[in-house]
Amino acid sequence: MSTTENSMSAEYKEAITHLLFQLADDDFLYAFRGSEWLGLAPHIEEDVASSSISQDSMGHAAMFYHLLEDLGVGKADDLAHLRPAQDRNNSILTERVNGEGYYMETPQYDWAYQVVRSYFYTQAKKVKVDSLCHSSYKPVAEVAIKVKMELYYHKLHWETWFKQLMSSTDVAKKKMNDAITVVMNDFGDVFSFGNLKPKIESNNLLDSEEEMKKRWHASIGPVFEALQMEEPAIPNHPVMNGRNGEHTKDLDEALLTLSEVYKLDPVAVW
Amino acid sequence: MTSLHNSEEEKLAHFMHRIEAGDKIEADDWMPEEYRLTLIKLISMHGISEIMGALPEKEWVPKAPSLSRKLGIMAKVQDEMGHGQLLLRVTEDLLKPYGKNRGDLMQDLFNGDLKFHNVFHMKTTTWADAGIIGWLVDGAAIITQTNMLGASYGPYGRALQRICAEEVFHAQHGESIIMALAEGTENQKAMIQESINYWWESLLMFFGPASKETTGSSKQDLTIKYKIRTKTNEEFRQLFFDKYIPRILSLGLTIPDSTIKFDADSKIWTYKQPDWNEFKKIIKNEGPRSQERLNLRRTSYENNAWVRDALSAVVN
Numbered sequence: 310m311s312t313t314e315n316s317m318s319a320e321y322k323e324a325i326t327h328l329l330f331q332l333a334d335d336d337f338l339y340a341f342r343g344s345e346w347l348g349l350a351p352h353i354e355e356d357v358a359s360s361s362i363s364q365d366s367m368g369h370a371a372m373f374y375h376l377l378e379d380l381g382v383g384k385a386d387d388l389a390h391l392r393p394a395q396d397r398n399n400s401i402l403t404e405r406v407n408g409e410g411y412y413m414e415t416p417q418y419d420w421a422y423q424v425v426r427s428y429f430y431t432q433a434k435k436v437k438v439d440s441l442c443h444s445s446y447k448p449v450a451e452v453a454i455k456v457k458m459e460l461y462y463h464k465l466h467w468e469t470w471f472k473q474l475m476s477s478t479d480v481a482k483k484k485m486n487d488a489i490t491v492v493m494n495d496f497g498d499v500f501s502f503g504n505l506k507p508k509i510e511s512n513n514l515l516d517s518e519e520e521m522k523k524r525w526h527a528s529i530g531p532v533f534e535a536l537q538m539e540e541p542a543i544p545n546h547p548v549m550n551g552r553n554g555e556h557t558k559d560l561d562e563a564l565l566t567l568s569e570v571y572k573l574d575p576v577a578v579w
Numbered sequence: 580m581t582s583l584h585n586s587e588e589e590k591l592a593h594f595m596h597r598i599e600a601g602d603k604i605e606a607d608d609w610m611p612e613e614y615r616l617t618l619i620k621l622i623s624m625h626g627i628s629e630i631m632g633a634l635p636e637k638e639w640v641p642k643a644p645s646l647s648r649k650l651g652i653m654a655k656v657q658d659e660m661g662h663g664q665l666l667l668r669v670t671e672d673l674l675k676p677y678g679k680n681r682g683d684l685m686q687d688l689f690n691g692d693l694k695f696h697n698v699f700h701m702k703t704t705t706w707a708d709a710g711i712i713g714w715l716v717d718g719a720a721i722i723t724q725t726n727m728l729g730a731s732y733g734p735y736g737r738a739l740q741r742i743c744a745e746e747v748f749h750a751q752h753g754e755s756i757i758m759a760l761a762e763g764t765e766n767q768k769a770m771i772q773e774s775i776n777y778w779w780e781s782l783l784m785f786f787g788p789a790s791k792e793t794t795g796s797s798k799q800d801l802t803i804k805y806k807i808r809t810k811t812n813e814e815f816r817q818l819f820f821d822k823y824i825p826r827i828l829s830l831g832l833t834i835p836d837s838t839i840k841f842d843a844d845s846k847i848w849t850y851k852q853p854d855w856n857e858f859k860k861i862i863k864n865e866g867p868r869s870q871e872r873l874n875l876r877r878t879s880y881e882n883n884a885w886v887r888d889a890l891s892a893v894v895n
Contacts, residue, residue: 340653347637347656349879351886353630353664353681360657367653371646386645413638415871415878420886473893474886481889563641570644570706577763579644579706579756 324508325446326382327398328515331502331552332437332449333373334399337389338560339430340367341567342403343423345412351420358466362427365459372452379448390571394560398503401551402430402495404560412566421484424474425492428467429529433499435460436524440515449514468532475536489541497544500525503552598806603733606672617801618732619673626666627688628696632716633659634872635699639709651752652709658745665742669734689877691864697784700866707760707767707774713753715778715823719785721746722818723808731806761830768831775827776835780853784861786819787812793855820848 317325343363350356374385382388407423410416438460441453474481500518502509510517516524522543533540549555571579590609597604604610633656640656643649667681674680687693698716703709724743730736760767789812791797802808810818820841827834839850860866864873 341641344637344640344653347640348630348633348660349875349883351883351890353660353667356633356660357657357664360653360660364650364653364657367646367649371650374646389646390644412641415875417882418879420883474889477889477892478885480885481892484885566641569642570639573644574764574766577767578759579648579763 320508321512322380324505324512324514325449326377326380327505328502328509329373329377329380329449330388330398331400333370333377333388334397334551335403335430335434336366336370336373337567338399338403338563339427340364340370341563342405342407343427345407345416346418346423349416349418359423359427362463362466365463369452369456369459372455373449376448376452386571387575390568391575394556394564395554397551397554397556397560397564399551399560400495400499400501401547401549401555401557401560402426402492402499404551404557404563405495406559406562419484419488421474421481421488422491424467424470425485425488427463428471429492429496430499431460431463431467432528433521433525435464436521436528437515439524440521444515445513472532472536475538493541493544494548496541497547498550498552500543501547501550501552503550505552598731601729602731603736604731605733613801614805615673615676617798617805617807618735619670620798621802621807622666622673622735623670623684623687624694624696626663626670627684627693628699629659629663629666631688631695631872631876632699633663634875635701635703635868636709636712638703639706642706643709644706648756651755655713655749655752658749662738662742662745665738669738672734685876685880689873689880694862694864697858697861697866698778698781699872700861700864700869701778701781702867704777705770705774707757707770708778710753710756710760710771711774711778713749714757715753715775715782716785717746717749717753718823719782719815719819721750722815722822723786726810726815727808729806730808735807757830761832771830772832775832779835780857782819783816783850783853784855784858786816788855788858789813789816794859817848820850824848 340363343359343366346356347360347363348356350359370389371385374388377383377388378385405426408416408418410418435457438453438456441449442457444450444453471485474485500521502518506518509515515521525543526540530540549557591611594604594610594614604614636652636656636659640649640652643652667684670684671681674683684693688695698712703712721743724739724746728736728739728743730739757771760771787799788794788797791800797812799808799812803811820839824834824839824841836851839848841848861869864870
């Protein structure tokens with residue numbers, strides 16, 4: 310299949326555009342939530358490591374937005390900063406707050422939630438990115454190969470945290486188990502393609518939702534087994550489907566912050 | 580038989596001889612207590628300032644006005660945390676004889692015994708502040724830190740090699756933000772001028788008072804005596820003026836001090852002194868954002884106590 314804008318069918322373009330929005334918006338919000346932790350991580354070494362992961366993830370978002378720009382959808386910065394919540398296609402998991410409070414004041418963030426969300430999300434992203442390396446759309450396959458190299462370290466990082474906290478004090482285990490419940494409640498749209506599912510799957514852009522869910526389970530299975538824990542189930546029906554523009558108020562608040570300066574003057578050079 | 584350096588005086592003479600000869604002192608070498616305490620005070624303050632300095636800039640990380648600016652400022656703040664980590668490690672080695680560790684440093688910060696740089700007590704209001712911090716605060720830091728690259732204490736000098744290399748990128752990052760604003764709309768230009776007006780006094784204070792008579796204490800004499808640095812606070816401030824005043828003016832901005840002038844004969848800038856009483860208040864954690872930033876650090880430290888306990892349980 311040709312990958313140039315001129316020769317691709319309208320259906321193909323619609324499918325790849327929607328998929329790229331899902332990927333870009335996921336990482337944009339995930340990186341933002343990670344960056345809110347800056348300076349507040351449990352120890353300084355972790356602050357250095359996890360801020361590196363947030364930075365990588367924002368870089369991935371930028372690459373996906375630039376692929377959209379290449380498709381003629383709009384300027385990458387406009388796509389990242391100006392689209393209202395109902396036009397966003399990120400999973401609701403990525404938009405959720407880190408805990409109570411605004412990052413500029415004295416927030417009460419939950420490290421257990423950060424670890425569980427990051428580990429499960431990163432594992433899901435790895436499944437997708439592995440699949441994207443073989444996408445029919447070559448530009449995204451090329452980006453996926455770059456992303457994959459960094460994801461190896463992200464996954465290693467969060468898996469280490471997950472195993473350590475799950476093998477530690479009763480307090481830690483309780484907090485982690487509570488976080489798993491909260492994260493899995495929002496996990497229903499992570500592998501969803503939303504209303505574009507038939508078009509995304511039929512154009513060989515990446516593997517099917519069901520196939521990727523299986524791979525996610527296969528990859529976290531041994532970790533849960535070693536911890537003698539039951540694997541959490543991915544909900545069959547998402548509480549809200551971010552892929553279709555359904556979002557929580559957390560996203561509205563996030564977008565206000567993310568675009569505060571850009572919106573002062575979107576045509577100015579910053 | 581008497582060993583070569585058995586008395587304290589002989590040890591001190593030998594130590595000073597090593598310093599005078601340009602030898603580097605290492606963590607496990609004998610050193611006079613005054614030297615150790617001077618280093619602990621200097622390096623712990625430097626380290627904790629890097630960490631507390633991440634907080635005002637972090638405020639602008641999500642708000643940075645483009646994807647590339649977001650990436651740039653994320654990288655910069657990450658570097659600052661990395662510098663903090665490096666410097667606290669250097670301090671921890673020096674603290675060993677006192678049985679103190681990083682947890683104690685955090686407590687010292689929270690109870691006000693460990694200070695952080697005056698600039699990081701200030702408020703940030705606009706995106707231009709993020710630019711000014713990178714351009715001029717990091718620019719000021721480069722002036723003082725490059726002077727200590729040859730510090731007599733080897734571990735600090737080596738840490739500074741890496742830190743200064745990264746600070747140069749930070750200053751370029753800040754300068755790039757400021758250049759974009761300076762070439763932008765009237766509102767953007769006004770944003771930088773307001774920012775310079777706000778930060779000017781703090782930048783002058785950053786180098787410290789010219790002598791200890793101003794504020795009652797200064798470590799500059801000791802740091803020079805022990806060849807940790809070579810220049811005085813005032814010499815640093817003059818270097819800052821030399822480097823940045825022409826650059827600020829070339830952007831069409833003004834210096835918020837109508838009295839400032841350069842004497843061509845003496846090659847000295849005369850300028851309006853900042854309010855050193857205000858400086859004393861700031862470093863006592865009574866600055867515009869001192870308590871909020873300390874509280875943020877303190878709260879996150881308390882919130883995460885269970886994580887540190889959990890990790891200790893894994894190790895043990």
